[in-house]
Amino acid sequence: MPKKQRDYRGELGEVMNALAEAVAEASDEELLAEAQEAGLDLETEAESVRAILRRSVEKFKKRKLEQARRDYELASSALFTKIYHFPETPREKRNLLTNILAAQPQMQGMLTVQFRELDQLSDEDIESSLRKLAELGMLDDLLEKPNEE
């Protein structure tokens, strides 16, 4: 009958895991005494381990920042790619914004323009203001009104 092959990996695993658990249960005094006995520079050793942990924190913060930037870009692109059914000509758009702000002056607070400045705004600014109000859901009733032929 052939001799059963030794499972070196299994044996190694058992020994190393047992040593790991003994370390987990060791007291601070035992750990420090053992390090001193081995002639280790405790401060340097500690700093190298702290550096590993710090690296994880930095990577985590970086990933969070990148995620926030991606979310922002996604939200921004959604703002400018969404299609709203505004009137077609610049004059009609300007009239729409004038009428909205005249009827609901509190909406001025949501924009960076004042009602009295409307005639000084460029066509692009008018369009952008309408988009902002639409994005905030302030024009839902107006824009979603079904076309009645």
Place this chain on the structure above:
Amino acid sequence: MKADKKEAASPDEISQAMVGLTAADLRKLQKYARFRMAALGGLSRGRDYEDLLEEAMTATLDGRRAWRESSVTFVNHLIAVMRSTSDNWATKEDQREVVEAELYGASQDDEADDLLGAVKPTTASQERQMIEKGALEALEVSVSDDSIAREVLSALQLGLKGQELKDTLRITEDQLRAAMRKIDRRTQALQPRFAAVARRKE
């Protein structure tokens, strides 16, 4: 309200806890991570103790492994995460080896298959076994001057632990601790060999 309902620590609280770790805490984390990676042997696939420690910290920060300060110390939390993470890595890599062995084993029956491709993993696996065997035998030799340490090492190899180990060898807790310390020191002296086992990539 009882403290056991406390929510998981925030990234800021975790960073604060990290800053508060003492030299003894850090030494414990380092040694624990090293032994757990040495236990993986060839299954570590090139990962080292830094990867294990970093993964434990990252899993805690991103909430995959919540740390509840009221239930466990930060050090013990990181140790628990390292324990399950390394177990996970071992299981995954073990399964991968079985799949690869089955895959290449099947291809060996097929004459049309590339013979070199079939031989490669067997050679890598044999090489890894040789390194693991060498590390283990070196450790056995290193404690051969101490009869209790030698017996404890043999018992550990068989998977005995704690009370069962003490009963089998008829030794006291103090004798067991002294033997473990000796095996620990000798393992550290053989660190390059164990690092070679862990570095083996297949």
